Amino acid sequence: MLQINKLNAQVEDKQILHDLSLNIKAGEVHAIMGPNGSGKSTLGNVLTGRDGYDVLSGDITFNGKNLLEMGIEERAREGMFLAFQYPVEIPGVSNMEFLKAAVDARRKHQGLEELSSFDFMKLARDTSKQVSLDPSFLKRGVNEGFSGGEKKRNEIMQMMLLEPSLCILDETDSGLDIDALQVVASGVNAMRSSDRSFIVVTHYQRLLDFIVPDYVHVLAGGKIVKSGDKELAKELEAKGYGWLESEVA
Amino acid sequence: MSEQVSGNAQVEDLMRKDYAAGFHSAIESDTLPPGLDEDTVRFISAQKEEPEWMLAWRLKAYRAWREMAEPTWAHVHYPEIDFSSISYYSSPKSMKDRPKSLDEVDPELIATYEKLGIPLHEQEALAGVAVDAVFDSVSVVTTFREKLYEAGVIFCPISEAVHKHPELVKKYLGSVVPQKDNFYAALNSAVFSDGSFVYIPKGVRCPMELSTYFRINELNTGQFERTLIIAEEGSHVSYLEGCTAPMRDENQLHAAVVELVALDDATIKYSTVQNWYPGDKNGKGGIYNFVTKRGIAHKNARISWTQVETGSAVTWKYPSCILKGDNSVGEFYSVALTNNFQQADTGTKMIHLGKNTRSTIIAKGISAGRSNSAYRGLVRMNPGAEGARNFTQCDSLLIGDQCGAHTFPYIENRNASAVIEHEATTSKVSDDQMFLCQQRGLDAEKAVSMIVNGFCREVFKELPMEFAVEAGKLLEVSLEGSVG
Numbered sequence: 035m036l037q038i039n040k041l042n043a044q045v046e047d048k049q050i051l052h053d054l055s056l057n058i059k060a061g062e063v064h065a066i067m068g069p070n071g072s073g074k075s076t077l078g079n080v081l082t083g084r085d086g087y088d089v090l091s092g093d094i095t096f097n098g099k100n101l102l103e104m105g106i107e108e109r110a111r112e113g114m115f116l117a118f119q120y121p122v123e124i125p126g127v128s129n130m131e132f133l134k135a136a137v138d139a140r141r142k143h144q145g146l147e148e149l150s151s152f153d154f155m156k157l158a159r160d161t162s163k164q165v166s167l168d169p170s171f172l173k174r175g176v177n178e179g180f181s182g183g184e185k186k187r188n189e190i191m192q193m194m195l196l197e198p199s200l201c202i203l204d205e206t207d208s209g210l211d212i213d214a215l216q217v218v219a220s221g222v223n224a225m226r227s228s229d230r231s232f233i234v235v236t237h238y239q240r241l242l243d244f245i246v247p248d249y250v251h252v253l254a255g256g257k258i259v260k261s262g263d264k265e266l267a268k269e270l271e272a273k274g275y276g277w278l279e280s281e282v283a
Numbered sequence: 284m285s286e287q288v289s290g291n292a293q294v295e296d297l298m299r300k301d302y303a304a305g306f307h308s309a310i311e312s313d314t315l316p317p318g319l320d321e322d323t324v325r326f327i328s329a330q331k332e333e334p335e336w337m338l339a340w341r342l343k344a345y346r347a348w349r350e351m352a353e354p355t356w357a358h359v360h361y362p363e364i365d366f367s368s369i370s371y372y373s374s375p376k377s378m379k380d381r382p383k384s385l386d387e388v389d390p391e392l393i394a395t396y397e398k399l400g401i402p403l404h405e406q407e408a409l410a411g412v413a414v415d416a417v418f419d420s421v422s423v424v425t426t427f428r429e430k431l432y433e434a435g436v437i438f439c440p441i442s443e444a445v446h447k448h449p450e451l452v453k454k455y456l457g458s459v460v461p462q463k464d465n466f467y468a469a470l471n472s473a474v475f476s477d478g479s480f481v482y483i484p485k486g487v488r489c490p491m492e493l494s495t496y497f498r499i500n501e502l503n504t505g506q507f508e509r510t511l512i513i514a515e516e517g518s519h520v521s522y523l524e525g526c527t528a529p530m531r532d533e534n535q536l537h538a539a540v541v542e543l544v545a546l547d548d549a550t551i552k553y554s555t556v557q558n559w560y561p562g563d564k565n566g567k568g569g570i571y572n573f574v575t576k577r578g579i580a581h582k583n584a585r586i587s588w589t590q591v592e593t594g595s596a597v598t599w600k601y602p603s604c605i606l607k608g609d610n611s612v613g614e615f616y617s618v619a620l621t622n623n624f625q626q627a628d629t630g631t632k633m634i635h636l637g638k639n640t641r642s643t644i645i646a647k648g649i650s651a652g653r654s655n656s657a658y659r660g661l662v663r664m665n666p667g668a669e670g671a672r673n674f675t676q677c678d679s680l681l682i683g684d685q686c687g688a689h690t691f692p693y694i695e696n697r698n699a700s701a702v703i704e705h706e707a708t709t710s711k712v713s714d715d716q717m718f719l720c721q722q723r724g725l726d727a728e729k730a731v732s733m734i735v736n737g738f739c740r741e742v743f744k745e746l747p748m749e750f751a752v753e754a755g756k757l758l759e760v761s762l763e764g765s766v767g
């Protein structure tokens with residue numbers, strides 16, 4: 035699904051990621067943990083092709099294609115999805131209109147026909163219920179006036195509608211109460227399948243009780259300093275990151 | 284910031300689309316040589332075989348204009364206009380003897396309007412919209428006249444109304460915008476060539492949308508149209524104007540006057556989609572659009588101005604309402620988009636005279652490229668405006684970082700019981716918003732137009748349905764080359 039090989043990347047002339055390698059196979063869930071400022075969001079931004087995040091060296095293959103040659107929207111249409119740490123508002127653009135445009139773009143890329151407004155409406159309503167968002171949120175501006183938890187659930191709803199092959203969740207759990215956390219986790223679990231992979235970025239072991247990862251990686255100072263299975267997350271929860279950082283330095 | 288720079292470069296690419304209405308039609312015309320004096324005014328009046336009172340009215344305006352100075356207070360900059368280098372009248376040759384039916388209209392003219400997407404053949408026209416087409420200075424054709432006539436509605440070129448309905452023209456022309464109102468209004472009053480005249484009788488709800496499409500074609504001609512709409516007691520009309528011009532390297536002057544009279548309990552909804560040629564991406568050419576629009580609302584009457592301004596090199600325009608009658612309502616919904624080197628100084632005046640008068644102002648300014656847009660609005664509560672209310676909301680959206688947006692609200696409250704509320708915001712199409720859209724698979728162009736359309740939603744919903752779609756598309760085209 036995704037092979038990252040010796041990735042070095044910078045933001046604003048400052049190198050953030052150092053020789054980062056990661057191999058994610060179809061169907062796997064990888065958790066990435068690490069202290070603030072270690073480069074977790076940067077990795078998501080580099081993968082999705084955000085402007086200003088420059089790859090210095092290394093290569094990335096996504097579904098057999100050279101990812102670094104693809105533009106932002108091309109990566110998205112190929113099935114890469116980023117659930118944002120801080121979802122932004124787009125006032126006046128209805129969620130429904132936005133979602134339909136996104137789904138149509140993805141379907142067009144896959145050689146499928148656009149959904150009729152009627153079919154899409156039905157699909158969107160069903161999906162909103164799955165993430166416990168009232169269908170009235172579909173009529174509101176994208177994230178406009180949503181609470182923190184509603185924004186995150188809206189991200190998961192987008193993910194469900196777009197059916198991506200690689201989902202990157204950037205601290206989707208932060209700021210969520212336990213009920214919302216369970217909604218998000220059950221959304222993700224419902225989507226787990228043998229042809230879909232996840233990168234779950236989180237600070238807390240808590241989320242990983244609900245979304246059980248196949249692998250856990252610790253990112254510190256822009257490097258993967260330790261990889262393991264779900265037990266590693268528990269160890270981190272108990273010991274903090276300090277012992278790892280001193281190992282790296 | 285590297286992120287900012289690359290984002291802007293992308294926006295700029297998007298903003299560089301061509302002006303689709305920028306063609307010129309090869310139509311033979313009679314054009315007056317440049318220059319303006321009393322003889323010019325007499326010539327125009329004679330061309331239209333006007334009665335003596337109309338000529339006298341024009342001459343009074345001309346003499347006043349000669350003594351007036353061009354206003355300089357607007358937040359726009361352009362080289363001084365040489366009013367003697369402009370031609371004040373141009374008429375397609377074939378219009379000499381006004382055609383009796385569409386069959387007699389020069390096919391080239393009909394083709395021009397078809398290129399603009401305005402079919403003049405009634406059977407092909409938009410259902411439920413009557414069109415008056417004004418080409419350079421002359422009204423070419425008015426559709427659906429018979430159907431309107433049955434309802435008692437008069438919709439005809441104003442030059443025709445001068446002959447056929449002199450009592451109405453005499454009574455109302457200049458009653459809202461007097462000849463001496465301002466420099467451009469005086470100029471218009473002296474040399475106005477044509478425009479639309481609408482009369483809705485008492486209690487009648489106009490059975491269809493009325494619309495006028497203005498087209499400047501000739502080189503170096505000014506266009507001075509004059510529109511007069513009279514809605515008798517309890518009547519209702521919705522009117523739309525659209526305008527385009529060919530791409531020219533020279534600037535061209537457009538100075539129109541629109542007067543609305545809404546008598547007791549009447550409603551006039553006036554919508555504009557203004558797409559005059561804005562000049563090229565380096566700021567060469569384009570229309571100077573200096574327009575005076577004003578309506579007077581009598582008891583319980585409502586006047587609603589909705590405008591989508593995307594064209595012109597320089598726009599100077601303040602559609603206004605005089606809320607004379609008690610309980611009358613004035614509304615102004617505006618989207619003004621400027622790109623490249625365009626400048627717009629636009630807004631409204633709400634003059635509250637009557638008791639419990641209400642006004643709403645929603646103004647959305649979008650600036651991209653190196654353009655500048657200003658909102659300028661006056662809300663005045665006169666001493667008699669007991670219990671009057673105004674709500675104003677001005678939002679500016681910036682695309683890129685070389686453009687500007689300015690807000691100049693003027694509030695004059697002379698009645699302690701009146702309430703005035705004002706809200707203003709400035710925002711940017713942010714990289715975060717662009718990235719969200721693109722990460723969901725939308726291309727940059729679609730993303731910008733979606734964000735901008737969202738920003739304009741409150742205004743677009745005031746437009747008649749057919750035109751809301753058109754306005755959305757127009758924004759998309761006007762925005763090309765501009766993501767940030």
Ligand SMILES: Nc1ncnc2c1ncn2[C@@H]1O[C@H](COP(=O)(O)OP(=O)(O)O)[C@@H](O)[C@H]1O
Pocket residue numbers: 045046050068069070071072073074075076077086
């Ligand atoms: N757009 C940006 N501009 C400047 N610095 C950035 C930007 N994005 C990330 N950084 C810097 O990169 C480092 C890693 O940040 P980030 O990837 O957000 O960490 P994390 O998500 O692990 O908390 C930090 O030092 C941060 O300040």
Ligand SMILES: [Mg+2]
Pocket residue numbers: 074075076119204205
């Ligand atoms: Mg982060």
